[in-house]
Amino acid sequence: MKKKSFPLANVYGLLETGPVVLITTSHKGVANIMTQSWHTMMEFEPPLVGCVISGRNHSFDALKATKECVINIPTVELAKQVVAAGNNSGRKVDKFARTGLTAAPASLVQAPLIAECYANLECRVADTRLVNSYNFFILEVVKAWIAPAEKDPKTLHHRGKGIFMVAGESIKLLSRAK
Amino acid sequence: MKKKSFPLANVYGLLETGPVVLITTSHKGVANIMTQSWHTMMEFEPPLVGCVISGRNHSFDALKATKECVINIPTVELAKQVVAAGNNSGRKVDKFARTGLTAAPASLVQAPLIAECYANLECRVADTRLVNSYNFFILEVVKAWIAPAEKDPKTLHHRGKGIFMVAGESIKLLSRAK
Numbered sequence A, B: 001m002k003k004k005s006f007p008l009a010n011v012y013g014l015l016e017t018g019p020v021v022l023i024t025t026s027h028k029g030v031a032n033i034m035t036q037s038w039h040t041m042m043e044f045e046p047p048l049v050g051c052v053i054s055g056r057n058h059s060f061d062a063l064k065a066t067k068e069c070v071i072n073i074p075t076v077e078l079a080k081q082v083v084a085a086g087n088n089s090g091r092k093v094d095k096f097a098r099t100g101l102t103a104a105p106a107s108l109v110q111a112p113l114i115a116e117c118y119a120n121l122e123c124r125v126a127d128t129r130l131v132n133s134y135n136f137f138i139l140e141v142v143k144a145w146i147a148p149a150e151k152d153p154k155t156l157h158h159r160g161k162g163i164f165m166v167a168g169e170s171i172k173l174l175s176r177a178k
Helices: A058-066 A076-087 A095-099 B058-066 B076-087 B095-099
Strands: A021-027 A030-036 A039-043 A048-052 A068-073 A119-127 A136-146 A156-160 A163-172 B021-027 B030-036 B039-043 B048-052 B068-073 B119-127 B136-146 B156-160 B163-172
Touching (some): A021 A058, A030 A076, A058 A068, A076 A163, B021 B058
Antiparallel strands (some): A021 A030, A119 A136, B039 B048, B048 B136, B068 B119
């Protein structure tokens, strides 16, 4: 998927709809993928993203050690891979091999971009104060990529227990929100 | 809208899809409504929700003082009211009067439920450690209500600049996720 650089000031619009994301890390030469839904924007620019990475996940150790990751946003075409990444642990399984997803080099972090995802956000850990209490990392997005061809991304949104809502139509309202 | 009590253990499924919510507060006898999209689940049970309430908002002062609020989840039928609540400040405008939304009493907190919203989550502030740095409150959901008639809620999801994605179809995947 051909990508272009995406303005950091517009990143909030990709994440505040609540898509399921695939978080990639790279630690001691091994790349991993984690399926995740517990994230929120915390600041527009530089974009800050708060997210919960459970201590039970292999990605927790990688993120704590390397302080880098990539937030990749998949669409419904990748549903099978999203589920496969979520159903296995990076401790036991090479998630790239298992899912068939393609690791592509990032520009500013060691963790890989997932080539098939329409948006990729390269992140560095900005604040770890709530990691001990809640496994809550605050990430700063340092570089963002988007596939310009994806005009209406059918993102996945987890309703619990394997039910996923697929993004529907977009409407324009007379909102003064940013 | 007729409501029934909703299990706290299932609350995550309402919020992790990233819906626009209406946060209500009550301070010194005055109820207020704030439109909000920056929230994330942080724990299943008791359900913890992290959310950013900007210090520029009237609701910030109310939440800081009373440590209580309600997260109300609207559907697309309430789009006009959601925008009206977001476009005005509670410092100048009675948001219930302006939007025509109905305040109903909550069971455990002073802040009102919005009767027209299909789900209402009564919350108490659980952690304020990141309020000074990021306006980030961690809320515990202490009581949840749902309209059983709403089987397929068409929630709103903000893409930025007044563009809202409306929840589309749901699909079932073979996920082992909770």
